Amino acid sequence: MELKADQEKIIKQLITQEEMLSKLYGHFSEQFPEYSKFWNQLSKEEHRHARLIQKLFDAANRGKIFFDEGKITTYTLNAFISRLEQILHKAMKNEYDIKTALGCAMDYENSLIEKNIFTHFDSSSDNVKRTLNILHSETITHRESIRKVQQTIAGNG
Ligand SMILES: [Fe+2]
Numbered sequence: 001m002e003l004k005a006d007q008e009k010i011i012k013q014l015i016t017q018e019e020m021l022s023k024l025y026g027h028f029s030e031q032f033p034e035y036s037k038f039w040n041q042l043s044k045e046e047h048r049h050a051r052l053i054q055k056l057f058d059a060a061n062r063g064k065i066f067f068d069e070g071k072i073t074t075y076t077l078n079a080f081i082s083r084l085e086q087i088l089h090k091a092m093k094n095e096y097d098i099k100t101a102l103g104c105a106m107d108y109e110n111s112l113i114e115k116n117i118f119t120h121f122d123s124s125s126d127n128v129k130r131t132l133n134i135l136h137s138e139t140i141t142h143r144e145s146i147r148k149v150q151q152t153i154a155g156n157g
Pocket of ligand 1: 018021045046049139
């Protein structure tokens, strides 16, 4: 099955989104040396997510994967991405302190979970299923690790 043009666009938007998150977290790792390890880990994982989604895209083109866009539209994802662009723009100017940086990351990871983006893919291939599980579960883990740091900071404040 060939990907419909819209589905193709959505998957590309998902890749862009992961790359932007990786860039954002990478910036925070430099801006906040005290939490550098934490942000760097997130940044690396987002980069890996982008590569994993690229693989899904290739699998979809080979007919190995089924993608049901459901309520996800290119419009929704455009809105997500422009919000992320604004965050990134502010971040590059160091407009966030550690608290607001964590808040932004948390909001964004939450919206990804709420959209349940990776449950829109399905496949008969175990390999693809494993990849989808990684993407979904690591998004949840991100939220948990961000919350832990938020709690540490609240405890210190
Ligand atoms: Fe991700």
